[in-house]
Ligand code: NA
């Protein structure tokens with residue numbers, strides 16, 4: 001049986017299972033296991049199922065276990081815990097009160113503040129998932145309680161979370177740098193302007209959204225005195241202090257971006273207890289929430305990792321790239337085709353998995369056209385980030401969903417993301433058409 | 446009983462998150478203040494990660510916190526939706542089987558071979574693998590109980606409640 | 619015509635990737651197209667920590683195993699990682715390769731794990747780059763914050779260094795921000811990771827290498843191949859040291875020259891200082907002997923043989939030069 005065929009059938013099977021409400025993790029892992037089993041069983045040409053049991057179970061186990069057995073990914077439960085503890089220590093409420101008071105006159109101001117907050121958080125976190133889960137925990141419930149439209153409240157943080165990998169530090173840029181032997185520090189610098197452009201794009205979306213539907217972002221009514229503003233800003237000091245300590249700590253050489261997660265949690269917990277706003281029971285409840293939320297995120301991420309390993313066996317990726325190369329397209333068609341490939345893979349697979357599967361094939365192709373690899377890196381990361389918010393498998397969307405629970409169904413979040421996706425496509429085209437946007441900073445430093 | 450086990454494992458996972466946070470914080474503080482550190486932090490944190498992620502699996506199942514897409518299925522008749530809930534559970538039970546089998550082999554071989562992580566302390570490999578297997582077994586049993594209960598509800602002609610899973614957060618807090 | 623899956627945890631660029639591609643090409647050439655590899659890079663099939671089981675279980679038919687992830691199961695192979703005096707990549711690889719091929723005991727141990735040894739790589743000699751610090755002697759190591767790995771990292775810690783855990787890819791930022799003073803590494807890694815931008819001194823330790831990483835195959839699959847196919851794999855594996863040795867030697871020399879050109883202070887650790895390091899490493903040699911001893915192998919005998927092989931290939935190199943220079 002042909003591997004490519006098995007691969008295509010598998011993609012369709014995932015869509016089919018998701019459509020009939022099979023939990024995402026089970027659909028991905030189940031299809032991957034069956035598909036890998038078929039490939040191993042047909043290895044010799046004849047169907048030999050007994051030879052497929054051991055490799056299939058080994059592939060499923062090792063990809064699951066190795067994903068969670070990770071020092072670097074400890075950043076995710078810690079940042080999730082940060083969101084929950086900060087909420088219970090009333091630190092997030094203070095930020096929100098300040099945002100509400102200061103941004104009262106701006107329609108959709110709090111959604112905009114959330115997106116800007118995501119941009120700020122991106123500077124201390126290398127992972128989009130960590131970004132979405134922390135900011136999602138802090139912002140989404142507050143916006144919902146303020147009467148924001150459910151789609152706006154959830155989609156803005158799901159989209160804002162994708163800034164995490166464009167703005168340095170960034171795990172995705174590190175992996176890209178390893179695969180292409182390009183300078184990781186140049187890649188980091190190259191991501192800054194496109195990251196800020198994406199941020200501006202998201203703000204524009206919110207601005208237009210709220211202008212068209214003012215009811216989706218209820219404005220704060222009533223008078224606010226200057227004293228109230230000062231008071232609100234002052235009450236938010238723990239958050240501001242935390243941010244300064246963390247950014248200063250990372251860039252001042254006191255701790256790594258991974259360690260920053262633990263330091264943040266320690267500081268927030270300490271502040272909460274000292275201010276007598278965090279109780280032991282609240283602290284423990286926050287940790288239980290963290291446990292459940294982290295597990296449901298990791299279950300999907302692990303299943304996606306297993307699916308990537310199965311797709312590697314099928315040879316689908318080289319088949320697609322081979323088809324593109326065979327057509328000998330001009331540069332514009334090539335880049336268009338590459339964008340479509342990444343968007344298509346991004347519907348199902350996780351960013352790291354896509355890079356591992358495609359970069360060994362893409363990079364020589366891109367180089368043969370004489371294109372700049374730093375710029376191409378920014379294009380790829382932007383494409384992968386878009387994949388985090390596209391259906392059916394959008395990790396950032398699932399992260400936000402695990403925060404807001406059943407109050408906002410997944411499809412509502414996806415439908416809210418449509419506007420953000422359209423601006424993302426526009427930003428992507430600008431990044432692709434204007435390499436200087438990416439290369440200005442790295443090549444002038 | 447099952448409920449007690451789930452909550453106990455969830456609490457253990459919470460403790461693991463506290464432990465790995467403290468471990469990293471302590472190693473940073475020791476480095477900044479005394480220019481010293483804790484050996485093999487990386488290995489210990491990775492092992493604690495297994496506890497933090499795997500032990501709440503059963504509670505996640507009980508809380509019905511598995512993320513599903515309901516775009517299409519929400520338009521189906523109630524009985525069909527309930528069939529799909531059961532089907533999803535059955536697929537989960539099957540999807541976890543290769544993990545259980547390989548998890549058992551891994552745990553057994555880690556104990557048997559005496560495998561360890563290279564480092565300053567040469568910590569053994571078996572604890573994380575045994576925890577993984579243990580968390581997975583409890584999760585599988587929990588899912589089986591849920592699927593059987595759902596089937597019974599379905600057979601009685603009642604609707605399956607997928608909205609209100611066990612809530613572990615609001616119990617005591 | 620058979621296509622085998624090859625699992626590699628690293629990227630498809632760099633010296634190890636070149637060596638893997640070379641190996642795959644050689645297999646194809648020697649077998650006259652009868653055998654070829656479908657290489658999966660970047661841990662697409664399994665990460666380094668799962669490579670041993672992945673290959674033994676047949677997830678991939680062949681792949682790279684890095685012994686430091688399996689200090690127990692791959693203990694015998696781990697001899698090539700020991701901090702003994704063994705700084706030359708080519709010499710180290712030739713000695714390791716011959717030891718692995720000639721020892722029935724090692725092959726039996728691998729067979730029990732459903733593995734077959736095919737060929738060996740190396741990361742080349744361990745050196746250290748520093749910012750705001752200079753290592754001229756072993757005493758200079760004390761109190762430095764060092765990113766170190768494996769037995770070499772432990773040996774730095776024994777000299778009073780404060781070991782900081784971070785990946786080699788995070789070392790650039792670590793050095794830049796002052797989080798670490800020094801990072802253990804290999805010369806060819808410096809330009810690849812742009813360390814020349816952040817370090818101001820580079821000390822050539824000429825001590826040992828991390829050499830216990832190489833190509834292994836699933837034994838069931840290997841046994842099912844024809845004798846000709848098996849020979850092609852073995853012969854291709856045997857050719858790796860000459861090619862990787864050439865690549866590393868060129869890249870390492872160029873990297874050191876580049877550092878000198880950039881005004882980075884390049885220090886050669888004096889002989890007596892290096893001897894101190896070799897002695898300091900003996901703790902880890904002893905604990906290795908204990909591990910292999912527990913598996914019924916004679917660590918002392920293996921070490922004696924390994925040292926004599928290192929001497930043998932050192933002499934060959936001194937007498938005839940490297941193969942690519944002959
Ligand atoms: Na970031």
Ligand code: NA
Nearest residue numbers: 346347387393
């Ligand atoms: Na997607």
